[in-house]
Amino acid sequence: VPVALAVGVAQASIYDVPGGYRAVMFDRFSGVGNTAKPEGTHFLVPWLQRAILYDVRIKPRNISTTTGSKDLQMVTLTLRVLSRPDIDKLPRIYQSLGMDYDERVLPSIGNEVLKAIVAQFDAAELITQREVVSSRIRADLLQRAGEFGITLEDVSITHLTFGKEFTQAVEAKQIAQQDAERARFVVEKAQQEKQAAIIRAEGEAEAAAKISKALSTAGEAFITFRRIEAAKAIVGSLSQNGNVTYVPSSNGNVLLNIPTQK
Known part of the structure; x- marks a missing residue:
């Protein structure tokens, strides 16, 4: 019996502080101790003292x-x-x-x-x-x-x-900004198309002026040259058509709109 009592008192006098914990000691006479006990095994007086464990991990x-x-x-x-x-x-x-x-x-x-x-x-x-x-x-x-x-x-x-x-106000603001960007793009596109139309008109006017000047200087010879170019274009187009045949004549080949015999 004395040995058992001694073992019980020894066990009651020892306490462990696990890793990540600290112990606050409470004494029935002096109250709470001023310092916390670190990790490890410590001694206390049974009944008189009591250890309170605190988890100090995050x-x-x-x-x-x-x-x-x-x-x-x-x-x-x-x-x-x-x-x-x-x-x-x-x-x-x-x-x-x-x-x-x-x-x-x-x-x-x-x-x-x-x-x-x-x-x-x-x-x-x-x-x-x-x-x-x-x-x-x-x-x-x-x-x-x-x-x-x-x-x-x-x-x-x-x-x-x-x-x-x-x-909802933020969403409405975003929609308004997108609409404004779309309208700005449409305006810029219209301005670019307008500028392109102006440049095209200026080019056509310049070409017409050059043709008029050539007619005034070259006269009948220039008109005859342009007529020959038009005839060559027509002949080239008709030659691709299988329904058109060439008939010889005293003045050269003549195009006739005669269906070909199959």
Whole structure:
């Protein structure tokens, strides 16, 4: 019996702190200790002392809120926060917040910071200056969480959506811009076609002027030359037709419109 009692007391006097955890020691006489125990095996006085284990690894959490922007547009934001407790402040966290410290603190301060920062920006600025908004939220949230002994490793905006009215207004603006671009293209095309018509008319006028000048200088010889060119073009066209035959005459070959015999 004494040996069994001794073994039981020895086992009750030893406790282990797993990896990723820290232990806060509570003493019935002196209260909570000032320092957290590191990982490993430690000793305590049975019944008089008790070890409270805290998980000090990084925990992810999503914080969502719906608030108004500077131009009174409704915005829904989702913030992803990676947090862990400050090891040096674990005794104070246990005394003031308990084991569920993150449930008590992060949702409230997250909503507070999000509403305060979003109210300083217009809806358009929340899109175009997203990095600025995220950095402002991170800075304010780090400060507020530090007051409760919580360290934030990362803060980022994962979702950002606007109200139905604002979304419809953005879509209508995009459609109007596309219509304006289409109208601008039609105007430019009409101007180009007009310019091409002017250039074509100028070319035809210049050609007519040159022909008129040639007629005035060459006279009958130029007309006869153009008549010969026209006759050659007609002959070339008719020669491709199988229904046209050539009949010899005293003046040369004569084209007759006589169907060929098959």
